[in-house]
Amino acid sequence: MQYQSQAVAKPYFIAAIGLFLGQIIFGLIMGLQYIVGDFLFPAIPFNVARMVHTNLLIVWLLFGFMGASYFLVPEESERELYSPKLALVLFWIFLVAGVLTIVGYLAVPYATLAEITGNDLLPTMGREFLEMPTITKVGIVIVCLGFLFNIGMTILMGRKTVISMILILGLVGLAVFFLFSFYNPHNLVLDKLFWWWVVHLWVEGVWELILGAILAFILIKVTGVDREVIEKWLYVVIAMVLISGLLGTGHHYYWIGAPEYWQWIGSVFSALEPVPFFMMTVFAFTMVNRRRRQHPNRAATLWALGCSVMAFLGAGVWGFLHTLSPVNYYTHGSQLTAAHGHMAFYGAYAMIVLAIISYAMPILNGRKEANSHRSQVIEMWGFWLMTVSMVLITLALTGAGIVQVWLQRYSESPQSFMVVQDQVTLFYWFREAAGVSFLIGLLCYIASFFVGKNDAEATVPGLAD
């Protein structure tokens, strides 16, 4: 690696993959509970499995973003990281706090966890994706501030590139919007209004800046295309992200008690949200087609291209399918929502983290540019198994969602929730099977760090070393 301090990225990446594996195990538990309703009850009720699954997702992605930053910022800034020691201290604090929180979810009833962590002093628990105790949230803020300080000082004292500036802008946005998780008013409507300032402005806002910056970095490295070209594209993409996504927040304000003008504003602007994802796909493929070199890390290139496609499909297309308010009136809070959510999160964020790990890990392990041929092949098996499985999961939930909406929402004589759930069980079986193949893909991916570890580095055939 170019700078010794980039090495701190490695523990972050390892933790990310470990937590990802935990996330999928709990996903499979829930998938089975949809079919065998009392599976693991009362030891692990559905809501506990769910909070473990979603919180692990968010935390492994955060570890991934941090690892990505520790790897790419020294290289972009052309200097060592400001404090590698701080990075390692924060790593352990974040990991221990995260593990303790998950243990807390599993070990005691949630109401007990709220009591013993002093939630009543400043109640922030009990909301979706923000289930963690208030003290954990405070810990996250402290870790984020330390992380931003470290990365910020590195950039400040080094070369400032468009990529590193957009990355840190996205990360600062992530930290600022997380502060809204501390605002929990008695009024449910206000609660929901500002809850979306964390969730939407994260995943349909500042997280896309982080995604764009990491993607641009990988594309510069694997294609050799001129930085000026790539950085201009990056500005165009993120401009469309915020121009569409800021007022696109309104697509969460249709049915929560907010004024009806949001049905117009949210529909029009959120309909544009697929545009930056489409641009990212064209951007990624164009850069690879115009590449000046054949990079030996074919797996990383595959992850980068795949990420742009799956993000467009999951976030862009599936998002568009249910974003217009006349459609959303019937589909709101159905299995269609879950279908979109899974493919969007996997395509945009899981895949970009896996892409940067794919690019960086060989270098962190002492390779010049890429893993051995055998490692890359099994890694690419992992890519295809996980990606195709996710498409199948999404199709299964889309089917379940369409039937659910037809029978429960749209029909002249609607059936009750539980009666309808019974009727879509076949889709849940299909989803669970795809979930199992997803896990197999993840195991292949993990194996790629071990298989072919001692083989020679892959080279591009026909080129001299």
Next chain:
Amino acid sequence: MADNFTKSVARNIFFGGSFFFFLVLVGLVFDTTRKLPERDHRENITEAVVLGKKVWEDNNCIGCHTIMGEGAYFAPELGNVYERRGPAFIKAWIQAMPTNAPGRRQMPQFNLSEEELDAMVAFLKWTNEIDDANWPPNIEG
């Protein structure tokens, strides 16, 4: 692409566009908060409703249910359950859990006091009365 569409132009569109639309978002959300009182009947947020929201959060009801369409999709929508089932049913149901019906999705026993049960009912009643543009489409949620 045209030669005068430089990186600087793209950068300016990003910063200008983002700043503009962020201001519009802030303005509209501020306007929304001014219009909310006529829609959310906040004068009806009694101490019982406040306690009900706390019980809702402390027991993570949203981990299985949706409320106004947001939450988990394992169990029924509760934003309109007050209208669908009524206060007596809601209390009795919570007290009777779990059903232990083999293979059926299970709800835990939360050991709520009489006061907490009444508070939950009050919270769900208030939620049901929010003017949310006529969502959900029907009584089933």
